Amino acid sequence: MTVTVAVDAMGGDHGPSVTVPACIDFLQGAPVARIVLVGIPARLEGALDKVPASLRERITVRAASEVVDMDEPPADALRRKKDSSMRVAINLVKEGAAHACVSAGNTGALMAIARFVLKTLPGIDRPAIASQLPTKTGDTLVLDLGANVSCTPEHLVQFAAMGSALVSAVKGIERPTVGLLNIGEEDIKGSDVVKQTAEMLKASKLNFYGNVEGDDIYMGTTDVVVCDGFVGNVMLKTSEGLAHMLYEFLKTEFTRNLLTRAAAAIVYPVLASFKRRIDPRRFNGATLVGLKGVVVKSHGGADAFAFKNALVRAAMEVEHGVLDKIAQRIAEMPHPRATDGDASGPLRAHA
Amino acid sequence: MTVTVAVDAMGGDHGPSVTVPACIDFLQGAPVARIVLVGIPARLEGALDKVPASLRERITVRAASEVVDMDEPPADALRRKKDSSMRVAINLVKEGAAHACVSAGNTGALMAIARFVLKTLPGIDRPAIASQLPTKTGDTLVLDLGANVSCTPEHLVQFAAMGSALVSAVKGIERPTVGLLNIGEEDIKGSDVVKQTAEMLKASKLNFYGNVEGDDIYMGTTDVVVCDGFVGNVMLKTSEGLAHMLYEFLKTEFTRNLLTRAAAAIVYPVLASFKRRIDPRRFNGATLVGLKGVVVKSHGGADAFAFKNALVRAAMEVEHGVLDKIAQRIAEMPHPRATDGDASGPLRAHA
Numbered sequence: 233m234t235v236t237v238a239v240d241a242m243g244g245d246h247g248p249s250v251t252v253p254a255c256i257d258f259l260q261g262a263p264v265a266r267i268v269l270v271g272i273p274a275r276l277e278g279a280l281d282k283v284p285a286s287l288r289e290r291i292t293v294r295a296a297s298e299v300v301d302m303d304e305p306p307a308d309a310l311r312r313k314k315d316s317s318m319r320v321a322i323n324l325v326k327e328g329a330a331h332a333c334v335s336a337g338n339t340g341a342l343m344a345i346a347r348f349v350l351k352t353l354p355g356i357d358r359p360a361i362a363s364q365l366p367t368k369t370g371d372t373l374v375l376d377l378g379a380n381v382s383c384t385p386e387h388l389v390q391f392a393a394m395g396s397a398l399v400s401a402v403k404g405i406e407r408p409t410v411g412l413l414n415i416g417e418e419d420i421k422g423s424d425v426v427k428q429t430a431e432m433l434k435a436s437k438l439n440f441y442g443n444v445e446g447d448d449i450y451m452g453t454t455d456v457v458v459c460d461g462f463v464g465n466v467m468l469k470t471s472e473g474l475a476h477m478l479y480e481f482l483k484t485e486f487t488r489n490l491l492t493r494a495a496a497a498i499v500y501p502v503l504a505s506f507k508r509r510i511d512p513r514r515f516n517g518a519t520l521v522g523l524k525g526v527v528v529k530s531h532g533g534a535d536a537f538a539f540k541n542a543l544v545r546a547a548m549e550v551e552h553g554v555l556d557k558i559a560q561r562i563a564e565m566p567h568p569r570a571t572d573g574d575a576s577g578p579l580r581a582h583a
Numbered sequence: 584m585t586v587t588v589a590v591d592a593m594g595g596d597h598g599p600s601v602t603v604p605a606c607i608d609f610l611q612g613a614p615v616a617r618i619v620l621v622g623i624p625a626r627l628e629g630a631l632d633k634v635p636a637s638l639r640e641r642i643t644v645r646a647a648s649e650v651v652d653m654d655e656p657p658a659d660a661l662r663r664k665k666d667s668s669m670r671v672a673i674n675l676v677k678e679g680a681a682h683a684c685v686s687a688g689n690t691g692a693l694m695a696i697a698r699f700v701l702k703t704l705p706g707i708d709r710p711a712i713a714s715q716l717p718t719k720t721g722d723t724l725v726l727d728l729g730a731n732v733s734c735t736p737e738h739l740v741q742f743a744a745m746g747s748a749l750v751s752a753v754k755g756i757e758r759p760t761v762g763l764l765n766i767g768e769e770d771i772k773g774s775d776v777v778k779q780t781a782e783m784l785k786a787s788k789l790n791f792y793g794n795v796e797g798d799d800i801y802m803g804t805t806d807v808v809v810c811d812g813f814v815g816n817v818m819l820k821t822s823e824g825l826a827h828m829l830y831e832f833l834k835t836e837f838t839r840n841l842l843t844r845a846a847a848a849i850v851y852p853v854l855a856s857f858k859r860r861i862d863p864r865r866f867n868g869a870t871l872v873g874l875k876g877v878v879v880k881s882h883g884g885a886d887a888f889a890f891k892n893a894l895v896r897a898a899m900e901v902e903h904g905v906l907d908k909i910a911q912r913i914a915e916m917p918h919p920r921a922t923d924g925d926a927s928g929p930l931r932a933h934a
Contacts, residue, residue, distance in 0.1 A: 366828075367828065368828050368831060378766055381766065381773060381774050382774050413817060415729055415732070415812070415813055415816035415817060415820075422732060422813065423732050423733050423813060445816075445817070445820045446816070446817040446818065446819065446820025446821035446822070446823070446824060447820045447821065447823050447824030447827070448824065449821055449824055449825075450821070450824035450825045450827070450828040451824055451828070459817070461766070462766055462773065462774060462814065463813065463814055463817050465766035465796075465797065466764060466766060466796070466797040466810070466814050466817070466818055467797065467817055467818065467821045468797065469766075469796045469797025469798045470797035470798065470800055470801070470818045470821060470822060471797070471821060471822075471825050472797070472798050473797060473798030473799065473800055473801040473802055474800075474801045474822050474825055474826065475825065475829065476798070476801070477717075477718065477719050477801040477802070478826065478829055478861060480719060481857055481860055481861060482857050485853045485854075485856050485857045485860070486850075486853055488853075488856075492850075492853050495849055495850040495853055496850075496853075498846055498849055498850070499837075499843075499846040499847075499849070499850050502836045502837055502839075502843050502846055502847075503836075505836050505839075506832055506833055506836045509832055509836070510829060510832060
């Protein structure tokens with residue numbers, strides 16, 4: 233199939249100087265894919281001049297007059313910026329003019345606008361943010377990474393079903409194992425919400441592994457790890473901070489003096505291979521899962537290589553029919569109906 | 584002062600084969616300290632034979648007839664094992680025969696027994712587990728790491744006061760900065776509990792920095808980071824898992840073939856220095872803070888070097904008058920009274 237991806241060309245810390253080169257790289261690797269670049273035309277020109285003629289015909293430019301700021305309150309972006317590059321890109325998905333939307337912009341605004349424009353899939357109360365994290369043996373899908381601060385057991389069960397469907401669709405695993413993130417102290421096996429979630433997951437048709445602990449994530453104990461957005465966000469950002477600190481420590485040791493610098497030069501290929509393996513840019517692209525459309529969020533500070541990977545992720549989800557798989561898995565759940573409905577969400581109230 | 588530390592010699596995965604050598608090492612570095620080794624005498628004999636004569640007089644053996652299993656429900660350990668090495672060691676603190684207690688045993692049981700025997704300090708509803716984590720520039724104290732799954736704002740404020748006092752006492756920083764662990768999404772700045780906690784911390788006399796995110800922990804943004812025990816435990820275990828994975832990746836790269844093995848040999852001192860810097864054994868020893876006594880929990884799998892560091896931690900807290908400092912800081916708080924009282928705690932109900 234020909235996948236068309238709508239790209240919020242203005243989003244992220246770097247805007248078109250990153251998003252356009254990333255689109256070029258993406259199209260070179262995806263011979264039949266198409267891109268709709270959404271942005272302020274005058275600010276796209278310079279970057280577009282560098283597009284090879286052979287690829288230019290697969291890029292359409294769609295004008296937008298506004299840009300959502302990285303620190304703008306999502307409710308403001310939703311209410312006031314009806315012609316933002318982010319919103320126009322999402323509208324293209326809604327209208328069927330694109331299969332997916334990718335943005336490196338303000339996460340809260342992207343979620344708010346996507347939820348308002350696209351709505352949630354039947355049986356889903358709230359969308360979640362899901363991302364693949366590297367493990368010792370491959371990768372694991374973790375959700376929610378920050379969209380929902382407090383969750384009911386029903387929400388967490390829906391996340392589990394969506395995560396399971398996503399992994400099934402993308403990796404071809406029919407019944408992915410699902411772990412529920414919990415703590416290991418013997419006297420306190422989690423909050424009531426987590427305990428009730430475990431009971432509901434046991435009774436579901438999902439391949440529920442049971443509780444997992446923090447260290448299970450990077451051990452790759454399960455294919456999917458489910459948690460609320462507060463815990464998931466802290467976990468993700470702590471991981472980023474720790475990886476960065478360890479990398480800095482390693483660099484400090486290798487640049488300590490002339491001798492260690494010489495040693496670093498000798499082992500450069502080994503260190504480069506290590507760095508490549510843990511390169512977070514390879515895993516760039518978090519899915520806003522649960523919406524009636526594929527929406528992928530790139531890291532705001534992404535470079536062209538990282539942003540390209542978010543585009544690849546979006547195209548792959550479309551090609552693998554992720555939305556159909558989620559709808560199917562939700563239909564199999566014992567409680568498929570939405571409990572608080574999309575229309576009553578706080579974001580709608582502001583819109 | 585002469586610090587006497589009661590040691591649960593039977594606790595942890597390795598028991599006396601680790602705890603006794605650690606005590607020897609500790610006493611060698613602390614010329615006036617004393618140890619009360621609590622355990623089953625017959626199982627201590629072999630290890631005690633190896634104690635140098637010069638140190639033997641600073642070690643007293645106190646018999647206990649039982650051992651708390653690592654996976655034993657804390658309520659069972661509390662009710663049924665009145666003569667466990669763990670409980671006898673804590674009793675010694677209660678009786679004033681020791682200044683502190685160190686155990687590598689079952690965390691939940693240690694908390695339950697310590698809370699039952701020692702009680703909480705005035706103004707403290709619930710004890711917390713606090714530990715120093717390494718940062719880019721030094722270390723930061725994080726609590727709670729798993730004792731309290733769900734917390735009220737009052738609990739979190741008490742944790743903040745205790746963490747501040749601990750850092751003041753141990754590091755000599757009069758007004759340590761306190762960060763409240765939160766998430767960074769613009770539309771969702773934490774749960775109601777976290778928001779209320781922030782308001783209360785702003786109104787307190789603590790040096791409240793504001794919200795911090797997961798990556799601030801290892802950046803060392805604040806001297807103290809406060810969170811509930813669910814989030815703290817997931818954060819800690821995730822960190823352990825990630826550090827282990829990265830270390831394994833590095834090892835894999837350096838053992839890939841003869842060439843990389845030779846490279847590893849060349850850079851061995853650099854890698855060893857890196858490993859030493861991030862060695863979790865150096866940071867072994869979590870404090871059960873908020874009790875009327877110093878209780879330090881060692882990692883269950885600790886070796887003698889790690890367990891010795893937990894002993895050093897306990898002795899240091901005694902020498903620096905941590906308990907007095909906590910009592911003092913709690914007294915300065917606007918809401919010093921306990922809101923649910925110690926006697927109504929779930930652990931008491933089982934006792």
